[in-house]
Amino acid sequence: MTVELVKHSAADTDVLWAARVSTAGEQSLDELTKDPERSKGLINYLMRDRHGSPFEHNSMTFFVSAPLFVFREFHRHRVGWSYNEESGRYRQLEPVFYVPDEARKLVQQGRPGKYEFVEGSPEQLKLVEGAMTASYQQAYTAYLEMLDAGVAREVARAVLPVGLYSSMYATCNARSLMHFLGLRTRHELAKTPSFPQREIEMVAEAMEAQWAELMPLTHAAFNKNGRVAP
The missing domain is CATH 3.30.1360.170 (Gyrase A; domain 2)
Incomplete structure (x- = not known):
């Protein structure tokens, strides 16, 4: 941030x-x-x-x-x-995306209104990093393809995730x-x-x-x- x-x-x-x-x-x-x-x-x-x-x-x-x-x-x-x-209507958005590091606690425990987050396992962190990276790459590639085809920026941006x-x-x-x-x-x-x-x-x-x-x-x-x- x-x-x-x-x-x-x-x-x-x-x-x-x-x-x-x-x-x-x-x-x-x-x-x-x-x-x-x-x-x-x-x-x-x-x-x-x-x-x-x-x-x-x-x-x-x-x-x-x-x-x-x-x-x-x-x-x-x-x-x-x-x-x-x-x-995103007026400029091409840059491919900068959020991927949490090892300091981000990944696992939520407890019921809604009374819960806490605890450390994730190395396997969970690797899964998060891999899944997010692959999803971001696919989404941004689709975004560029639409822009290259002449699709308006305000339409093409719809494929981009909230991690942007x-x-x-x-x-x-x-x-x-x-x-x-x-x-x-x-x-x-x-x-x-x-x-x-x-x-x-x-x-x-x-x-x-x-x-x-x-x-x-x-x-x-x-x-x-x-x-x-x-």
Whole structure:
């Protein structure tokens, strides 16, 4: 997975001036020149008592490259997110496909709603690699044959599987990102456990690491209060 922060306007001070306008009016902009560390208690209070709107006055744009099945889950997050994705209607898609490595747990155990993943055997990993590779090669060959025959890209792309990589820009604010992280990461500090698919969790972890550098006090308050979006 590729996750790059390409543009941002996001800092802990954004939370503070947005929150203090309720009592200080335009003087709340003085927060821009002050050390946010002195007001980390306010950030924690806002997070704890779920006063969420001050966490919306910021913006982060990420470039994400991941398999299509990751994007299909990602796009379920609609509030506070904007997306623009690579289009198979307008360009020829590249033959980049997802094949899990040995770090990806392959076997699901337990009933729906209460299950876990465990390591697969070497034989299962070899089967997955072989089956996926053969399927991808066959599908992409058929895709090229149709393009060479003059079939429109938007028709030919139908043979390509969800393991194909795509790319997009995803823009969000800290509040919408926290909601995403609460659902798409599995974390020991989470008040409500989540069981995300590993591939989207990898994207979420990379986003979180980059956000934490921009807004360390907000990130710390998020963790302190059970990783629940305010």
